[in-house]
Amino acid sequence: MAPKHENRRKNDPQRTQEDILEVATEEFSTHGLAGGRVDAIAEKMRTSKRMIYYYFGSKEGLYLAVLERAYRKIRTLEADLELANLPPEQALRVLISTTFDHDEANPDFVRLVSIENIHHAAHMLRSEAIRDLNVSVIETIAAILERGIAEGVFTRKADPIDIHMLISAFCFFRVSNRYTFGTIFRRDLSERATMERHKTLIADAVINYLQNKVA
């Protein structure tokens, strides 16, 4: 009997495509779109370069597929939270914690977004799948803010998208700018203690902001 592993990829198109996407994600997120090499991707797998063109048509086609896959992954994550039953402040803390952990756990995604911004989001614009991302997180935040105001625990009216940006910016920046920030300030942002402190910091900052009015 032949060993499972050797045969597994034989005539298994879905598996082959998935393998290509996985390797390509790492390649592009490490080197950028222009810096990523199709040859390098092919070499890192058992399959050949020909298959990349067979399935994805071109280097850009592959990059777009990688990007769509990355966005698809987070969409599912956001929807899984059950926040409606929590008190507003706690709901917000859970949401922030989730965003924080997500960016921390998915540096590849963060880097791909950075790269896409270098390209003025040109590929994202071309992709219906990504453009039509339903941004449920905004509705989630909006609901929390409204409840908070109604219950009197939040005293400041705020735009949900702005609040999302305040949260995202911090969580994203910690990962996206880890290297330059770490170099300049000689600080390792992936250290456990630093991480915990930062997670509390951003949550406190958002909550305090919503609980205060400034003259």
Add this chain to the structure above:
Amino acid sequence: MAPKHENRRKNDPQRTQEDILEVATEEFSTHGLAGGRVDAIAEKMRTSKRMIYYYFGSKEGLYLAVLERAYRKIRTLEADLELANLPPEQALRVLISTTFDHDEANPDFVRLVSIENIHHAAHMLRSEAIRDLNVSVIETIAAILERGIAEGVFTRKADPIDIHMLISAFCFFRVSNRYTFGTIFRRDLSERATMERHKTLIADAVINYLQNKVA
């Protein structure tokens, strides 16, 4: 008499180098290190490609020079603020406003930093000039926080580098992620009203954070 413009660059090495750096800054910040083309840089100026190699040795050498120049520019900016005489809260607001305006006015710099992070800050590490950036902004913030605590206007002790990160992250993200964020949330972050609102938001958030303790 020959027109000034035509002769200006003749045998003016400093001017030539400066021209190259200016054009290269735009090229690299628009396309990344791998995506930037030496040919494109040469074509956008009156001088030839040969001079780029003559002065900077290689494409990477040019990129490094561009990066150093970009960092040199902000260093001077940060030192010019006179905050010691202002009340702590106001001093912080001025500092935040300055950071905000700087990133907004220098998208090229923001993009170069993003690009450098894609490359794990490898070039920055190799450059003494950048690595030894004296980070005066941290001392500035530290002084403000101490005064604030002493005067009783701030009630929370905070790490100056963390506060700097909270500020930087927001200001930087608005510019670095303008395209993907704008696409997903259909919002133009460079609009005047949005800008003003965001500038107030980050300042209020930082101040509120420093004025509160959370259970």
Add this chain to the structure above:
DNA sequence: GTCTATATTTTGATAGAC
């Protein structure tokens, strides 16, 4: 110090057998 022309290398993409 500066230019035009060219060499060298890399790399995205394809042909054609199985």
Add this chain to the structure above:
DNA sequence: GTCTATCAAAATATAGAC
């Protein structure tokens, strides 16, 4: 559907005259 071998274009780098 998959592989090996190869093409063609692009892009970095250099030669050599002035």
